[in-house]
Amino acid sequence: MAISKEHIKRIRKLHRKKFRTEEGKFVVERWKNIRSFLDRAWEPVEILAVHPPEFPIPGGVVWQQISPDELSRISALQHPYDALAVFRLPEEEALPRSGMILALDGVADPGNLGTIIRSADWFGVCHIVCGAGTADAYNPKTVQAAMGSLARVKVHYADLGDYLASVSAVTVGADMEGENVFDFAWPENTVLVMGNEGHGFSPGVRKHLQRMVSIPKDRNAAAESLNVSTATAVILAEWFRGR
Numbered sequence: 390m391a392i393s394k395e396h397i398k399r400i401r402k403l404h405r406k407k408f409r410t411e412e413g414k415f416v417v418e419r420w421k422n423i424r425s426f427l428d429r430a431w432e433p434v435e436i437l438a439v440h441p442p443e444f445p446i447p448g449g450v451v452w453q454q455i456s457p458d459e460l461s462r463i464s465a466l467q468h469p470y471d472a473l474a475v476f477r478l479p480e481e482e483a484l485p486r487s488g489m490i491l492a493l494d495g496v497a498d499p500g501n502l503g504t505i506i507r508s509a510d511w512f513g514v515c516h517i518v519c520g521a522g523t524a525d526a527y528n529p530k531t532v533q534a535a536m537g538s539l540a541r542v543k544v545h546y547a548d549l550g551d552y553l554a555s556v557s558a559v560t561v562g563a564d565m566e567g568e569n570v571f572d573f574a575w576p577e578n579t580v581l582v583m584g585n586e587g588h589g590f591s592p593g594v595r596k597h598l599q600r601m602v603s604i605p606k607d608r609n610a611a612a613e614s615l616n617v618s619t620a621t622a623v624i625l626a627e628w629f630r631g632r
Contacts, residue, residue: 519544
């Protein structure tokens with residue numbers, strides 16, 4: 390059965406943060422990514438797909454077959470894959486206090502945020518705390534870049550300065566003038582803070598940073614800096630190696 394214009398309009402609204410917040414829903418595209426959320430028991434509202442999944446669907450979860458043209462009309466992607474699902478946004482949870490916690494200060498690009506979520510998942514970091522100016526984790530570009538990792542990494546939003554002031558963990562910022570990350574001894578409980586690529590840390594965050602780490606570069610390198618998602622992956626890899 391064809392989906393109505395009103396149905397298409399309702400789903401497309403979820404590509405905008407205002408309506409995601411109002412409706413308490415967000416969109417995940419591609420069966421592979423949808424499966425990640427289903428496997429972690431996220432609550433689906435509806436699933437629309439061009440063809441059946443190649444994996445067992447949990448009991449009680451139904452999907453509707455649509456045409457490729459209909460999928461292209463509801464997708465946020467220039468080249469849609471095979472399916473689109475609407476999930477309910479998760480309930481807010483208590484902010485993390487121990488272990489390795491990643492915090493983001495003004496990481497505004499949704500693609501960078503999605504890549505960071507994916508790196509966090511890869512290296513076993515379960516929590517990301519996002520401050521002002523950081524992209525929405527449920528932006529379609531973020532969800533797509535995270536490649537299913539958003540289903541496994543909990544993303545929180547808070548006043549980052551207040552959060553850093555409240556934790557007993559050691560707060561570590563990534564900065565060009567910091568200690569060499571390859572020689573750094575990571576405390577058991579750490580909040581690693583990554584700042585905005587162009588502006589660095591906001592004043593309310595910087596004042597709560599106790600230590601700084603940097604990624605050394607080759608003496609002949611002409612690049613001025615690393616992309617924030619790349620830098621995050623390098624630092625997390627080094628933390629992972631030494632833990």
